[in-house]
Amino acid sequence: MSRPITCIGAGVIGGGWAAYFLARGFDVVAWDPAPDAEARLRRTVDAAWPALTELGLDDGADRSRLRVAASLAEACAEAAFVQESAPEDLELKRGLLADLVAATGPDTIVASSTSGFPMTDMATEAADPSRLVVGHPFNPPYLIPLVEVAGGEATAPTVVKEAAEFYRSIGKSVIEMDRELPGFVANRLQEALWREALHMVANGEATVEQIDTAITEGPGLRWPVHGPCLTFHLAGGEGGMAHMLDHFGPSLKAPWTRLGAPELTGELRDAMVRGTTDEAGARSFADLVAERDRAVIAIRRAVEGARAG
Known part of the structure; x- marks a missing residue:
């Protein structure tokens, strides 16, 4: 893939994705509207690099291949694949995904790192929702292999397949979902355990330490x-x-x-x-x-x- 990977959002998830893509030998262009975004992003990449190095870097892996764009349009100008990792706000996601579709070429897949929103709900403002797909990672994305891929009602089936194959090609373990499900698979399982833990603590039935030990041991x-x-x-x-x-x-x-x-x-x-x-x-x-x-x-x-x- 000669064109760069674009990461939109430079928080914990977006930064983790950027580090992972760099480790797989890609050029990465990132954009985030926060004034301190570049400094935070580079700190995240630097913090992730020892673990990525231990796991094994691909040919061409180099942190110097990261560039931070001044605008969303600049970040998307040559994008081969876009990974959106903005805050979990539905209205924000709708507007941002519409902007990303408008700023990218007709062959560019735009994947959202959303942790729970179905793509059908997020794609309502996009002129061409066929290129929008969920690519939900687990934190930290540079270390945890799972990615859940799911299309919306208007997502082209080929886009779901292509996104899943792309993630697999860079070493991710992919669940290619057959249907939309709020929260996807792993988060629903994780949330069930989390809610029961909160119930036990709230009712004085178990301590936080006892709950953690019950799982780790x-x-x-x-x-x-x-x-x-x-x-x-x-x-x-x-x-x-x-x-x-x-x-x-x-x-x-x-x-x-x-x-x-x-x-x-x-x-x-x-x-x-x-x-x-x-x-x-x-x-x-x-x-x-x-x-x-x-x-x-x-x-x-x-x-x-x-x-x-």
């Missing part, structure tokens, strides 16, 4: 390996997800959370069983257990080493 060690679904698949023993749901399904009605549980219909049960079977693929139950155990030991050792300095 408990299920959090398994999630990087298999995620919640395959983790519960293993909880069913050799019977897998089917046994787990049949045995523990009634506990969905127990008062273990303030969230209402969906009805465990036969259709939902079978979908979960199929999904975990497909995800496990050729790996047997024993294979998955061994994989989990090796990874959890490695994660524990890595975390302990990091804490020890």
Whole structure:
């Protein structure tokens, strides 16, 4: 890609994206209306560079390839791809995305880092919403691989595919969503855990430290390996997800959370069983257990080493 990547917004997310694109060997042009934006952006890139260097820099990676434009139009003049990371304000996003569409060429994809707004809601003022897509990262974008890609009602399907392929080509792990969902996938899961934590603290049921320990020393060690679904698949023993749901399904009605549980219909049960079977693929139950155990030991050792300095 000979044309530069444009980063609109130089805060924590925009700065993290700029650092990541630079590490992948791109020229990056950034713009942010704040008077101290350039200084903040360069501090963010400098702070991220040691971690990016440790992870491995692509050919051509160089912080000197960052340029800060004086205007949005200048930043977008030659953009091959635009990553918008403005504050999470719907009216601001609508106007800004419309401006970005107007300032870029007909082949330029404009991706929003929004953490929850559906693109259909944000694209209402754009003259050509077909080029607008959500590219939601996780903080910090230079370190966490996940990007959730989702189009709006007017987004061209090819744009969703092209955006997803672009992110994959630069080393991101992509969830290419089949439909719009406020908050997307990861934030909805994260938010459910966060809200329950707030309930427990508010009601004096657990301390902040107890809640954090419950995750870091408990299920959090398994999630990087298999995620919640395959983790519960293993909880069913050799019977897998089917046994787990049949045995523990009634506990969905127990008062273990303030969230209402969906009805465990036969259709939902079978979908979960199929999904975990497909995800496990050729790996047997024993294979998955061994994989989990090796990874959890490695994660524990890595975390302990990091804490020890």
